[in-house]
Amino acid sequence: MISRAQRYSHLALRVLIGIRFARRRGRIILVLRALWLLYQSEESRVENPPFRLSRGVISQSDDSHTVTDTTTDKNSRPLHPPNPPSDKHLGLSQRKMSVMKWWLSTFLALIACLQLARGLSDTENARTTSKFPDLYEASVLELQAGLDAGHFTSVDLVKAYFARIEEVNLKGPALRAVIEVNPSALAQAAALDKERKKSGKRSLMHGIPILLKDNIATIASEGMNTTAGSFSLLGSVVPEDAGVIKRLRKAGAVLLGKANLSEWAHFRGRVASGWSGRGGQGTNAYFKNADPCGSSSGSGVAASIGLAAVTLGSETDGSITCPTGNNNLAGIKPTVGLTSRAGVIPISEHQDTIGPMTRSMTDAAIVLSVIAGKDPNDNYTLAQPDILPDYIKALKKNALKGARIGVPRTGFTSNNFINVAFTEALETIKGLGATIVDPADLPSALEIARSDNETVVLNVDFKVQLNAWFESLISNPSGVRSLADLIAFNDANPTLEKPTNFTDQSQLIQSEATTGRNTSFFQSLAFNVELGATRGIDAALRENNLDALVLPARGLTTTPAAIAGYPIVTVPLGFFPDNVAIGSAGPLTVYPAPGVPFGLSFLGTAFSEFDLIGYAFAYEQKTKTRLARKAIPEAIPKTQLKDIVGKA
Known part of the structure; x- marks a missing residue:
């Protein structure tokens, strides 16, 4: 079994991956939300908070989390693998709610994975193209x-x-x-x-x-x-x-x-x-x-x-x-x-x-x-100001x-x-x-x-x-x-x-x-x-x-x-x-x-x-008037950098 710290690391990595590949498709909110639910589904398998960490305490309130470092003992024991929740500690309605929450969280997490897969495919193509600005307008x-x-x-x-x-x-x-x-x-x-x-x-x-x-x-x-x-x-x-x-x-x-x-x-x-x-x-x-x-x-x-x-x-x-x-x-x-x-x-x-x-x-x-x-x-240039402005400014x-x-x-x-x-x-x-x-x-x-x-x-x-x-x-x-x-x-x-x-x-x-x-x-x-x-x-x-x-x-x-x-x-x-x-x-x-x-x-x-x-x-x-109309199609060259880079 993997440790809770490992699960946190994996979740953090998945969040970063989701952000990386979802940003350009507008999926970042959905991915973060789904991955948070995945986090919740993982935590639903362990005992209720507060959770004891080797380097800190997560204290819960109604809608926020704060992390406080309470560890001063360098010999603090590493966290033991958690035990799965035991039904014997829960009432029938609580057990049903726990199971429903776990399945819902898992389902939404799977949707997030599918979104990530789509985002990976679509945005990789966009990212590859964006390396090469369109030479018709390239600045x-x-x-x-x-x-x-x-x-x-x-x-x-x-x-x-x-x-x-x-x-x-x-x-x-x-x-x-x-x-x-x-x-x-x-x-x-x-x-x-x-x-x-x-x-x-x-x-x-x-x-x-x-x-x-x-x-x-x-x-x-x-x-x-x-x-x-x-x-x-x-x-x-x-x-x-x-x-x-x-x-x-x-x-x-x-x-x-x-x-x-x-x-x-x-x-x-x-x-x-x-x-x-x-x-x-x-x-x-x-x-x-x-x-x-x-x-x-x-x-x-x-x-x-x-x-x-x-x-x-x-x-x-x-x-x-x-x-x-x-x-x-x-x-x-x-x-x-x-x-x-x-x-x-x-x-x-x-x-x-x-x-x-x-x-x-x-x-x-x-x-x-x-x-x-x-x-x-050119003698005429000698009449210009001694210090010229930076025209970019x-x-x-x-x-x-x-x-x-x-x-x-x-x-x-x-x-x-x-x-x-x-x-x-x-x-x-x-x-x-x-x-x-x-x-x-x-x-x-x-x-x-x-x-x-x-x-x-x-x-x-x-x-x-x-x-x-x-x-x-x-x-x-x-x-x-x-x-x-x-x-x-x-x-x-x-x-x-x-x-x-x-x-x-x-x-x-x-x-x-x-x-x-x-x-x-x-x-x-x-x-x-x-x-x-x-x-x-x-x-x-x-x-x-x-x-x-x-x-x-x-x-x-x-x-x-x-x-x-x-x-x-x-x-x-x-x-x-x-x-x-x-x-x-x-x-x-x-x-x-x-x-x-x-x-x-x-x-x-x-x-x-x-x-x-x-x-x-x-x-x-x-006004961005230049962008309102292009040259006639036959006058626009087709060659772009993607046709050149990496070619002999």
Whole structure:
């Protein structure tokens, strides 16, 4: 016979097992109750309490038990095996009640065992699956948890993302989001896996695969090209990594590949968003041939369906904000100078900026915390605050409480469906504790809409800076060494660089015709700052005592912030309904279209990213709009980590 102590141990073990396997099925109360009855059935076989233990006394009251240590004698005798209850000590009715109680307790205990068996089977399957987050939505924190727990490795992640790219990039829906994958990615991942085991992770980005817009330079030994989508730069050798790449490498990120983009960051001419000579016509994953927006089109499409953990884009005017909205993402267009542009194929040093495009504001904050900072190769970064905030700490659900948020109306128009969703968003923001000031117009809004000063500045900057880029290359097999050479190259290679949708390169030609940074240029530059900042965003904030502005992401929204050099933070707002009339975005793409997403943007003054991230996060967490609709089924890759882990 087993001792009472052994029975207690067995019962305790069964309780722990029940808790372990019943938790995820909601059976914990039933299991604990049944196991307690099993305990009672065991105790019904011994004499009535109080029970004498070798190390204590259990004293009973009506509905509670307390344990008191009364043993001081080290030589206390161990408990003898109990004797079964003797019927001769009980009356007839008591004996019947005892037998009924014992059988009832035993029956309920058996039910508990069956529940445990079912729970074991069901929850083991769920537990196995939960080791591998769904890569369609997987966050950086989920991936880090799996990597830390050893459920999978960074090598597994790279293999999984490579397989997902293979499924939908050129095959199936042919989204053309990725220009090339990194042949060194698996080796990078293996080295980072080894480092994780030996000394832990460097940062939250350790071992996390990131896809880069194809205007962000990586050294030739990496095995990838940096071309802005143009064959004129295929095989060119850059002198060093871009500034943001140096920071990503230091943080332990895995460089997964290069994303497609609107060629030359949409500064070529009449070319549809998402088209490049090297990458072809990229399209949105939410409707066949829908406009992905650009110029960071591939980064947007890839992030939207989990072709990478996170992606990087660049913006001169709208190139992060618009594809973030069109692809159901969270994105940050930082203040000019918060992130380095060194080593990024330029349009304009006055407006270019690099930022994250991700599936959540949390992931965007994590990436921004890595890539933000000063760089001696980019003088604009030297103007940023000496100490930058930890953007992850901005992620608070109550961030909008007490904030004053303004709504510019004059000069800003949008689609009726977007307007309805925007009105609902304002109510949500108000419900989160913010004061909505509506309208809160930019005094310069109509002047911005009519002004061509931005075009003047960008045309001049592009020629000056692109010529400098070509000159900085260690080598370039195409022989192109200037903007004039580029225009000639495109004319000489129509099969490579003359798209079927549009055939001109008018923007390149206009830029080539400029005569440098003369008086007219500096006047336009100064007027841009006045319109966008002094009499624009800053004036609206100051005159209405505001913390931020809010607008739908698409349209004129991006231009005031672009010419001011100010930040925009964007999160999902909604989706076009199934009955929306399909419009044209060019011969090869459509917009609007059923199910295509659109975004909500928070704007602020210089280096106000921390506050904007908080506002966007609070709205995102309240609405969870991204989860309301997925991409079309054929655009969603099937490969998951469970298909990779443990396979050769």
